[in-house]
Amino acid sequence: MTAHNNVPRTLPRFSSTFDPHTLAEIRRAAATGIYDIRGGGTKRKLPHFDDLLFLGASVSRYPLEGYREKCGTDVVLGTRFAKKPIHLRTPVTIAGMSFGALSANAKEALGRGATAMGTSTTTGDGGMTPEERKSSQTLVYQYLPSRYGMNPDDLRKADAIEIVIGQGAKPGGGGMLLGQKITERVAGMRTLPAGIDQRSACRHPDWTGPDDLEIKIEELRELTDWEKPIYVKVGASRPYYDISLAVKSGADVVVLDGMQGGTAATQDVFIEHVGLPILAAIRPAVQALQDLGMHRKVQLIVSGGIRNGADVAKALALGADAVAIGTAALVALGDNDPVHEAEYEALGTTAGAYDDWHEGKDPAGITTQDPVLSARLDPVKAGRRLANYLGVLTLEAQTIARACGKSHLHNLEPEDLVALTIEAAAMAGVPLAGTEWIPGKGGTY
Amino acid sequence: MNAQATAPLAADLTFDLADQPLRDLNAALHKAGVETNARRWHVLNPNGRHAVAVGINAPLEIEIAGHVGYYCAGMNQQARVTIQGNAGVGVAENMMGGFVHVKGDASQAAGATAHGGMLLIDGNAGARCGISMKGVDIIVKGSIGHMSAFMGQAGSLIVFGDAGDALGDSLYEAKLFVRGAVKSLGADCIEKDMRDEHKALLAEKLAAAGLAGTVDVSEFKRYGSARRLYNFHIDNVDAY
Ligand SMILES: Cc1cc2nc3c(=O)[nH]c(=O)nc-3n(C[C@H](O)[C@H](O)[C@H](O)COP(=O)(O)O)c2cc1C
Numbered sequence: 001m002t003a004h005n006n007v008p009r010t011l012p013r014f015s016s017t018f019d020p021h022t023l024a025e026i027r028r029a030a031a032t033g034i035y036d037i038r039g040g041g042t043k044r045k046l047p048h049f050d051d052l053l054f055l056g057a058s059v060s061r062y063p064l065e066g067y068r069e070k071c072g073t074d075v076v077l078g079t080r081f082a083k084k085p086i087h088l089r090t091p092v093t094i095a096g097m098s099f100g101a102l103s104a105n106a107k108e109a110l111g112r113g114a115t116a117m118g119t120s121t122t123t124g125d126g127g128m129t130p131e132e133r134k135s136s137q138t139l140v141y142q143y144l145p146s147r148y149g150m151n152p153d154d155l156r157k158a159d160a161i162e163i164v165i166g167q168g169a170k171p172g173g174g175g176m177l178l179g180q181k182i183t184e185r186v187a188g189m190r191t192l193p194a195g196i197d198q199r200s201a202c203r204h205p206d207w208t209g210p211d212d213l214e215i216k217i218e219e220l221r222e223l224t225d226w227e228k229p230i231y232v233k234v235g236a237s238r239p240y241y242d243i244s245l246a247v248k249s250g251a252d253v254v255v256l257d258g259m260q261g262g263t264a265a266t267q268d269v270f271i272e273h274v275g276l277p278i279l280a281a282i283r284p285a286v287q288a289l290q291d292l293g294m295h296r297k298v299q300l301i302v303s304g305g306i307r308n309g310a311d312v313a314k315a316l317a318l319g320a321d322a323v324a325i326g327t328a329a330l331v332a333l334g335d336n337d338p339v340h341e342a343e344y345e346a347l348g349t350t351a352g353a354y355d356d357w358h359e360g361k362d363p364a365g366i367t368t369q370d371p372v373l374s375a376r377l378d379p380v381k382a383g384r385r386l387a388n389y390l391g392v393l394t395l396e397a398q399t400i401a402r403a404c405g406k407s408h409l410h411n412l413e414p415e416d417l418v419a420l421t422i423e424a425a426a427m428a429g430v431p432l433a434g435t436e437w438i439p440g441k442g443g444t445y
Numbered sequence: 446m447n448a449q450a451t452a453p454l455a456a457d458l459t460f461d462l463a464d465q466p467l468r469d470l471n472a473a474l475h476k477a478g479v480e481t482n483a484r485r486w487h488v489l490n491p492n493g494r495h496a497v498a499v500g501i502n503a504p505l506e507i508e509i510a511g512h513v514g515y516y517c518a519g520m521n522q523q524a525r526v527t528i529q530g531n532a533g534v535g536v537a538e539n540m541m542g543g544f545v546h547v548k549g550d551a552s553q554a555a556g557a558t559a560h561g562g563m564l565l566i567d568g569n570a571g572a573r574c575g576i577s578m579k580g581v582d583i584i585v586k587g588s589i590g591h592m593s594a595f596m597g598q599a600g601s602l603i604v605f606g607d608a609g610d611a612l613g614d615s616l617y618e619a620k621l622f623v624r625g626a627v628k629s630l631g632a633d634c635i636e637k638d639m640r641d642e643h644k645a646l647l648a649e650k651l652a653a654a655g656l657a658g659t660v661d662v663s664e665f666k667r668y669g670s671a672r673r674l675y676n677f678h679i680d681n682v683d684a685y
């Protein structure tokens with residue numbers, strides 16, 4: 001186009017379809033021949049808890065006094081079969097994140113923060129470290145397809161066992177830990193050569209399908225004398241059926257992780273395009289529990305993009321018994337903190353957007369195995385920040401619950417909620433704000 | 446627990462699963478050494494029960510008179526377990542140590558993810574024998590099914606008979622020795638030279654299983670990882 005005097009020009013216009021990010025990705029793929037791998041959860045905007053609002057009490061409902069009237073927050077997990085269920089003071093738990101993906105100091109900090117607030121933390125793909133067992137009062141031991149480091153001594157030391165079938169960030173995908181992070185210690189715990197790219201299996205090696213899962217659960221119970229709660233964790237994809245089958249297989253607790261859920265390292269295309277947002281997955285899961293007469297008997301823990309006390313309250317109101325946090329816990333420890341901005345820029349990114357966790361160069365010392373970087377994270381101070389944050393989540397959830405007139409967080413219910421968008425109304429099964437309309441009501445899963 | 450199980454200093458102990466619950470058997474085995482000094486246990490009428498004798502952490506000798514279901518001797522740490530029959534899926538899964546002997550055939554995923562000890566199978570083993578093995582030694586006197594030693598990380602798998610399709614697919618450092626025919630090799634698994642050190646290793650494992658001299662170690666071929674998939678490389682994309 002040639003410029004003529006006084007003729008208005010068409011401004012350069014980017015395509016919505018081929019936006020700058022998309023163009024850059026095409027160029028990157030063309031130059032390297034490999035997909036993008038990164039950490040974290042989905043970055044695109046999804047229907048989420050922000051699309052819901054609480055109604056609060058008024059003439060027809062009676063609120064509780066903010067600071068004086070009690071609003072309980074405790075939760076008991078594993079009441080179905082386990083001889084020793086878990087008692088937590090707050091329904092916000094720390095999700096499974098592996099030693100290997102995270103530094104030993106980060107794992108210790110998670111244990112310290114969770115313990116200070118009376119909640120649980122979880123191991124991950126790579127086994128249990130003595131540091132995290134020591135720093136965690138209540139520790140959930142993950143039983144993953146890779147079975148790295150799996151052993152009966154640690155199983156007996158655990159307070160609960162979580163059979164991981166999938167993760168929200170990558171339902172149907174296995175783990176990935178690239179060579180940069182496979183140090184001698186990590187390799188030793190996983191019985192692998194140091195420095196190799198480790199891709200863990202996506203299916204369990206010794207069972208397939210729900211009938212086998214039932215037998216596997218029986219074995220784990222027999223192994224541990226029926227003491228420990230057994231969780232089954234699934235990524236959100238077909239929640240009604242997956243939760244039904246997990247319950248039928250004998251789970252004490254089911255963990256449902258939505259697509260916003262973080263990961264240590266996965267293909268970006270997987271993170272962004274596979275699975276359901278957690279908002280869409282909770283109601284079908286709860287419906288499954290209700291249809292089996294198991295709601296509140298088999299506890300439901302949900303995760304994927306939980307950030308504040310409102311998210312916690314909304315998840316519980318939709319029928320969850322507890323939530324789990326991964327990404328937010330890492331941010332509380334110091335992940336993506338602007339104090340490291342110069343270093344993030346040197347890595348070609350900026351604070352808040354850093355997601356190359358698989359490279360092991362985390363300036364905050366969290367998603368790394370580099371001893372110098374790891375040493376930057378003080379597990380005591382970071383643990384205190386996490387405890388503070390967990391405290392705020394709990395207080396915020398209580399604030400909302402009291403406003404809705406509830407003496408316990410578990411008394412929150414879908415009737416306390418409305419949705420801001422038609423999508424959220426349909427997914428969460430609550431009315432569009434200002435209407436009595438619940439789109440899709442009466443349908444089946 | 447039954448009266449027998451609590452009797453102190455009993456040298457032998459019999460547990461009949463036809464009229465005693467499996468739960469009591471496993472609980473008694475877990476307390477062995479604390480509540481009983483019995484070292485030899487006889488388990489009668491297993492009748493294909495799952496999770497028989499799992500999680501044992503004492504140097505017991507357990508003789509199971511019949512066929513067992515899934516996960517027999519799972520996560521064994523110290524016991525010598527003999528199964529006088531066939532074993533279902535995942536026998537000795539995730540074993541850490543000790544010795545598990547299947548007198549009959551074993552189903553799929555025998556010795557899956559096991560870290561140590563020895564698993565001896567007199568008959569054949571099904572698919573995925575030694576899947577994700579992490580240090581165990583597995584000897585199969587018969588043949589093994591497809592996808593055996595998939596992602597095998599460490600330990601040795603010794604097969605007197607044949608191996609099915611895709612042996613050692615995505616193998617890490619587990620060592621595979623097969624005397625018979627291999628239907629096909631999985632991604633990144635190759636035949637390797639059988640040098641004297643490997644013959645010595647094989648002889649040592651056979652001796653440990655009480656099989657010294659029963660087969661000629663020079664009749665075996667050795668298979669291992671080509672280590673081409675250890676770090677992602679775009680030229681290997683077809684293999685992923
Ligand atoms: C660094 C990191 C490592 C993770 N490692 C594991 C793992 O080993 N096993 C697992 O089941 N989930 C793993 N996850 C997923 C979390 O358990 C959890 O499902 C997710 O983080 C929850 O979503 P949120 O991050 O939005 O809170 C990991 C997540 C992160 C961020």
